[in-house]
Amino acid sequence: xxxxxxxxxxxxxxxxxxxxxxxxxxxxxxxxxxxxxxxxxxxxxxxxxxxxxxxxxxxxxxxxxxxxxxxxxxxxxxxxxxxxxxxxxxxxxxxxxxxxxxxxxxxxxxxxxxxxxxxxxxxxxxxxxxxxxxxxxxxxxxxxxxxxxxxxxxxxxxxxxxxxxxxxxxxxxxxxxxxxxxxxxxxxxxxxxxxxxxxxxxxxxxxxxxxxxxxxxxxxxxxxxxxxxxxxxxxxxxxxxxxxxxxxxxxxxxxxxxxxxxxxxxxxxxxxxxxxxxxxxxxxxxxxxxxxxxxxxxxxxxxxxxx
Amino acid sequence: xxxxxxxxxxxxxxxxxxxxxxxxxxxxxxxxxxxxxxxxxxxxxxxxxxxxxxxxxxxxxxxxxxxxxxxxxxxxxxxxxxxxxxxxxxxxxxxxxxxxxxxxxxxxxxxxxxxxxxxxxxxxxxxxxxxxxxxxxxxxxxxxxxxxxxxxxxxxxxxxxxxxxxxxxxxxxxxxxxxxxxxxxxxxxxxxxxxxxxxxxxxxxxxxxxxxxxxxxxxxxxxxxxxxxxxxxxxxxxxxxxxxxxxxxxxxxxxxxxxxxxxxxxxxxxxxxxxxxxxxxxxxxxxxxxxxxxxxxxxxxxxxxxxxxxxxxxxxx
Numbered sequence: 001x002x003x004x005x006x007x008x009x010x011x012x013x014x015x016x017x018x019x020x021x022x023x024x025x026x027x028x029x030x031x032x033x034x035x036x037x038x039x040x041x042x043x044x045x046x047x048x049x050x051x052x053x054x055x056x057x058x059x060x061x062x063x064x065x066x067x068x069x070x071x072x073x074x075x076x077x078x079x080x081x082x083x084x085x086x087x088x089x090x091x092x093x094x095x096x097x098x099x100x101x102x103x104x105x106x107x108x109x110x111x112x113x114x115x116x117x118x119x120x121x122x123x124x125x126x127x128x129x130x131x132x133x134x135x136x137x138x139x140x141x142x143x144x145x146x147x148x149x150x151x152x153x154x155x156x157x158x159x160x161x162x163x164x165x166x167x168x169x170x171x172x173x174x175x176x177x178x179x180x181x182x183x184x185x186x187x188x189x190x191x192x193x194x195x196x197x198x199x200x201x202x203x204x205x206x207x208x209x210x211x212x213x214x215x216x217x218x219x220x221x222x223x224x225x226x227x228x229x230x231x232x233x234x235x236x237x238x239x240x241x242x243x244x245x246x247x248x249x250x251x252x253x254x255x256x257x258x259x260x261x262x263x264x265x266x267x268x269x270x271x272x273x274x275x276x277x278x279x280x281x282x283x284x285x286x287x288x289x290x291x292x293x294x295x296x297x298x299x300x301x302x303x304x305x306x307x
Numbered sequence: 308x309x310x311x312x313x314x315x316x317x318x319x320x321x322x323x324x325x326x327x328x329x330x331x332x333x334x335x336x337x338x339x340x341x342x343x344x345x346x347x348x349x350x351x352x353x354x355x356x357x358x359x360x361x362x363x364x365x366x367x368x369x370x371x372x373x374x375x376x377x378x379x380x381x382x383x384x385x386x387x388x389x390x391x392x393x394x395x396x397x398x399x400x401x402x403x404x405x406x407x408x409x410x411x412x413x414x415x416x417x418x419x420x421x422x423x424x425x426x427x428x429x430x431x432x433x434x435x436x437x438x439x440x441x442x443x444x445x446x447x448x449x450x451x452x453x454x455x456x457x458x459x460x461x462x463x464x465x466x467x468x469x470x471x472x473x474x475x476x477x478x479x480x481x482x483x484x485x486x487x488x489x490x491x492x493x494x495x496x497x498x499x500x501x502x503x504x505x506x507x508x509x510x511x512x513x514x515x516x517x518x519x520x521x522x523x524x525x526x527x528x529x530x531x532x533x534x535x536x537x538x539x540x541x542x543x544x545x546x547x548x549x550x551x552x553x554x555x556x557x558x559x560x561x562x563x564x565x566x567x568x569x570x571x572x573x574x575x576x577x578x579x580x581x582x583x584x585x586x587x588x589x590x591x592x593x594x595x596x597x598x599x600x601x602x603x604x605x606x607x608x609x610x611x612x613x614x615x616x617x618x619x620x621x622x623x624x
Contacts, residue, residue: 006464148332151325152599155561156579163583163591164339240453244565247455248580263455267569270459273467281456288451296447 021049043297050293057287061107068100073255080269083276090276093265098276104257105280110287112173112252113239119177120238121231124184129215129223131185132192143189146182154179158245167250172242180238187230191223225298232295236288243284259284315611322607329599330382333592334375387593392585397593400578405597407477408567408574411490412559415497420552423502427509427548432536434514443510446503454562458496458569465492475572493570500562501555508551512544546613553609557602 025048029037040048060067069088070076073096081091089098131139149157158175165171195201196219204218245251246260254261259280266277362368369377381388387397430439449457466473471492481489516522517540525535564576571577575594582590 148325148328151329151603152332152595153557153561153602155564156595156598156602159564159579159583160333160336160591160595161339163586163588164336166586167584236451240451243453244455247453248565248568248583250580250583260453260455263459267459270462271467271473273463275463278456278459278463281453281459285448285452285456288453289448292447292451 017049018045020052021045021047024048024052044293046293047297050290050297053286053290054294057106057110057290060103061110064103064107068103070097070100072100072104072257074100080266080274082274089279092262093268098262098279101257101262102259102279102283105259105262105283108252108256109239109243109246109259109284112169113235113242116173116177116180116242117231117235117238119173120180120234121184121227123177124181125188125220125227126215127181128185128188129192129219130211131189132196133211133214133219139189142185146185149179149182150186155241155244158241159250162245162250167253169252169256172245172251176238176241176245180234184230184234188223188227191226192219195219195222229295229299232291232298236291236295239284239288311615314614318607318610318614322603325603326600329603330379330596331375333595333599334378335371337588337592338371382593382596388589390582390587390590392582392587392590397589400590401575401593401597404573404575404578407572408563408576410486411493411497411567411572411574412556412563414487414490414494415501415559416556418494419498419502419505419555422498423505423552423555424509424548426502427506428513428536428541430506430510431513431517431540432532434510439510442506446507449499449503452500454496454500454565455569457499458493458566461492461496461499462569473570475570477573490570490572493566493572496566496569497559497562501558504558505551505555509544509548512547512551513540516540516543542616545616549613549616550609553605553612557605560598560601 022045025040025043025045028040028048028051032040043051075095076097077087077091077095079091079093079095081087081095083090087097087099089102092098092101127142131142152160158179161175161178162171165175201214201218204214209218242251243258243260246258247264249261249264251260252258254265262280263277269277367374378388385398387401389395390397390400426442430442433439462473465471472489473492475490475493477486477489513536517536522535522539525539526532530539563574564579566572567574567576568580575597579591579594579598581587582594
């Protein structure tokens with residue numbers, strides 16, 4: 001029975017999400033200037049729902065100290081209190097307010113994931129474009145080392161590196177960024193290699209432009225579309241990876257609030273049929289789904305597929 | 308046939324080269340340790356004399372290549388050294404858990420691969436129908452879910468109601484059927500996590516082919532859509548499908564780590580997580596080496612198989 005009820009609620013959630021997406025799209029179309037409105041009008045409901053979710057997460061993360069009712073790691077009451085009017089989502093295994101932890105979790109988990117993705121992208125793109133532009137031995141050295149790093153599954157490699165450097169936020173950021181930069185490098189290099197052979201690049205070279213100019217002014221603008229889509233996907237992977245690591249107790253360390261760790265700390269509640277531990281897990285899933293929806297839309301738009 | 312064998316031999320050689328480099332990387336990673344291995348073992352109680360003694364003991368005063376060759380030849384003989392945490396030989400810790408992890412991965416693969424292929428073929432057959440859209444949306448959602456989320460949902464549905472155990476314990480002497488039953492939930496979690504991607508890729512590979520003229524021809528001859536897909540499209544889509552299946556089986560290797568922790572499954576993944584938090588470097592090295600080798604070997608197999616599935620390469624004149 002419980003499965004049927006869950007399926008029913010899932011269907012309700014899907015319909016509700018689409019309705020929200022529709023409302024949000026209508027709202028954006030109404031308030032934004034002509035050109036953006038044109039673009040939004042053609043957005044699928046899934047994508048506008050995704051945009052709405054991302055917007056909410058960003059707002060919550062930015063305003064965390066203002067909207068959170070308590071302090072981040074403040075012990076406010078007994079352990080595992082049920083939901084009531086003071087503690088809207090109850091308390092966790094140490095008696096900290098669950099809602100507060102959720103709100104700060106948005107700031108920490110999403111913020112760290114974003115930092116890692118940005119770092120991985122900066123390093124990966126710069127090296128990838130450089131490898132494509134310079135070619136020769138630099139390309140060989142970089143590509144072969146990336147091949148070697150990619151021959152080890154990323155989670156295993158991160159675990160190995162975390163053993164050596166210890167578990168702290170800094171080493172987490174550096175380790176995951178290193179692992180992910182290899183994937184970005186692959187993409188950036190292959191995209192740039194298609195561009196480097198174009199006539200206008202040749203023209204720019206003959207004009208005597210330097211490498212930095214070639215990369216930033218000629219190649220990057222043309223490689224932007226696939227890289228932006230990849231940024232969304234990478235963010236999802238990084239986000240899932242650090243929540244996974246935090247869930248294993250090897251990522252973001254307590255008392256910093258973090259969704260992966262919150263699931264682990266409160267998992268015992270599940271055996272008693274309490275759904276509270278699903279909230280942080282669901283928050284992770286919801287954001288990943290939302291980003292995926294938006295990326296799907298962007299990819300569809302840039303590929304010009306009409307099917 | 309000769310060139311096929313030569314190509315396979317080449318791939319194998321390349322695979323072993325990769326394995327060699329991977330082992331070098333896993334061993335060399337300890338060189339990045341702030342301080343060194345001896346200080347990591349002793350921790351707070353390090354004095355210059357004890358550090359020097361341990362260095363001599365472990366051969367840390369030798370140059371890197373000597374130590375690496377010594378380590379590698381020990382590993383090849385099945386000696387991974389001793390755990391820092393409890394001084395047990397690593398091989399003893401690993402050997403039983405390796406079997407459990409392999410069992411879980413094979414179990415999940417046996418469920419996931421047929422399921423993904425059937426769903427993918429059906430989605431390609433009924434493309435742009437409600438079924439296709441539903442399975443696509445579900446696939447996209449399940450890719451986006453963290454493994455532990457899926458695992459806990461299954462625990463809530465199946466373990467809460469008492470159908471299946473939520474904590475996996477293998478007592479000695481239980482039969483095969485009983486082990487299948489006890490490890491059903493972790494295997495199902497892994498299946499759900501990997502099926503979505505495989506299914507999407509199967510569908511994409513098939514649909515890609517459906518636009519080609521020879522499929523059009525087959526349709527014009529009046530063949531049923533099922534036969535067009537199974538007899539004409541599927542053989543040509545095998546190479547990408549094999550690749551994505553292998554990639555996802557390799558993904559099982561990492562998925563296994565989280566899932567084992569959730570279900571307290573006595574496998575390698577759990578051992579690795581425990582050892583990482585204890586910073587037990589020899590154990591982590593050994594487990595990482597096993598996982599990485601499995602990954603490399605799977606990719607190698609996929610490479611060889613997708614070559615073999617291409618008749619143009621098999622019967623080149």
